[in-house]
Amino acid sequence: MLTRNDYQNKTGYRRSPDGFLYQWGQIAIPKATDNVTFHIVYPVAFNENCYFFSAIYQGDACFTIEIERTNSYFYGALFERALGDIINVGKVVWFAFGR
Known part of the structure; x- marks a missing residue:
């Protein structure tokens, strides 16, 4: 079971007794732009598959x-919801679940 203390670290993982793997982390957005590509290497590779991945930008709707x-990794892109707006400098919090 994950607790609030688990998320105090910027990157981490927890494996449950049944083998389900929870992973999380943060990445920085270093400059303002209309879209941002990002590459995240998981702290621990999944044995079977990453079933779910989510990245949430802190600061605006993306x-x-x-x-x-x-x-072992996720490669994705972050886009501003409103066309023509930019993504400002900030951070992205991500979560991945699988076995």
């Missing part, structure tokens, strides 16, 4: 698209 996902 959405994430998946470019490529493997057992």
Whole structure:
């Protein structure tokens, strides 16, 4: 079971007794732009598959698209919801679940 203390670390993982793997982390958005690609290497590779990945930008309404996902990394892009707006400097919090 994950607790609030688990999320105090910027990157981490927890494996449950049944083998389900929870992973999380943060990445920085270093400059303002209308879209941002990002590559995240998981702290621990999934043995079977990453079933779910989510990235949330802190600061504005954005959405994430998946470019490529493997057992060891996620490559995606972050886009501003309103066309023509930019994504400001900030951070992205991500979560991945699988076995």
